[in-house]
Amino acid sequence: MNRQRLGLRTLTMLAWRNLWRHRRRTIITLTSISLGFGLSVFSISLGDGGHNNMIKNAIDFGEGHIAIQTTDYLQAPANYKFIADQNPIIERLQQLNLQGKIAPRIALQVLVSSANNSIGAALQSIDMEKDPRVEKLKTQLVDGRWLTNNEQRGVLIGEGMARKLKVKLGSKIVLLVGKKGGDSEAQLARVRGIFKTAMVELDSFLILSNLQFGQRYLSSEDQANPNAVTRLAIFLDEHDSLPYWHQEIKTALKNFNVAVLSWEEMMPELVQYILVDDIGNYIMLILILAVIVFGIINTVLMSVLERTREFGLLRAIGINRGHLLLLVFFESIWLSLFSVAGGWIIGGGIYWYFSTVGLDITGMIPEGTSFGGTFMDPIMYAELSMQRVTQITVIVFFTTLASGIYPAIKAARITPVQALRT
Secondary structure, eight states, rough: HHHOOOOOHHHHHHHHHHTTTTTTHHHHOOOOOOHHHHHHHHHHHHHHHHHHHHHHHHHTTTTTTTEETTTTTSSOTTOOOOBOOSSHOOOHHHHHTEEEEEEEEEEEEEEEEEOOOEEEEEEEEEEOOOOOOOOHHHGGGEEEEETTTOSEEEEEHHHHHHHTTTOOOEEEEEEEOOOOOOOOOEEEEEEEEEEOOOOOOHHHHHEEEEHHHHHHHHTTTTOOTOBBBBBEHHHHHHHHGGHHHHHHHHTTTTTTEEEEEEEHHHHHHHHHHHHHHHHHHHHHHHHHHHHHHHHHHHHHHHHHHHHHHHHHHHHHHHHHHHHHHHHHHHHHHHHHHHHEEEEEEEHHHHHHHHTTEEEEEEETTTTTTTTEEEOOOOOEOOOOOOHHHHHHHHHHHHHHTTTHHHHHHHHOOOHHHHHHOO
16 A cells, blocks of 8 residues: 555656646646636626626516416416405415515506507506615606605606607606406506616616506406405515525415416526526637647647657556556646646636626627616626536536546557657
């Protein structure tokens, strides 16, 4: 055992010295691999930061982490599909000690008309004081004031909609809602505020009101229960707890004839966009790894070919094939270790800068930063989870290590007679 340990130690030291025989070539190889690694870290961390920002905005401006609605609403949205009474569901959720906020909402498809124009729109009725969307949209007001829960006819519209309808603060608009059986109902509203967000679709399509206004459309459908809503949006305190609470709520409400949907199920387009973008990042990583592989093979193989006569002498004095294979393989191990270390020094420095300062992407995407029903903030910050750090490190390390297998096998196949003739 001691001889074996001594042999491995000797081979490791020889591999270290062999690696630095051609110092310039080794440094160039390590630098190219480290730069490629650093570029991969930058690309993936910036991608993850953008994706996480889009998800956060989709949850904050959308329907939360989890949405509770009628079973067939997602497949075929209709104004007459709503939860008749929200109270029993809320009571059941409170019994679970849910770590988050419950926001009752009414979502209706409407035809909004002014004296100048008519367009299709989405009416969202929310609690104007407690809904998590309030703190996000309240800061986006560019004109007027925020609504109260006692507002009789007031609504908020986006800047794009105000432009299309040619209305301003105080203007009257009519909201027409289609109902089951072909009937319709119209309500008069007055513009109390105008908002502007980073999403053009939101600014041109969304109308906000308090719950009382939206329930007027549902009350005629169900006179017996004024607590009707189309959806309950749940905003969790911890994003990572989504799988747990999704399953818990589905189990708790299995007898309520409602669908319990996560944000991924509510926004499949966003999930597909992130998946495609992730694939693009990994394709880039594969291309960089291909360059790394050829760089390692070139460095180690050149080293092997230059030492063919030396390897022949070693074989002649009794060094077996296994020792030669290990010797060259240890050179690859040293290269792998230094490549990963250098890559994280470069990539870590780039990551630290962009995670702190961020990258302004407004000039890069002049058409806007909205994708898949959500948007990215103008300043994008790099993000890396520990899982991603481990993933990148393992992939690069073992790719670099595997690159030394062929040169090691070639060195092990050298015979003393052939080597001494070269």
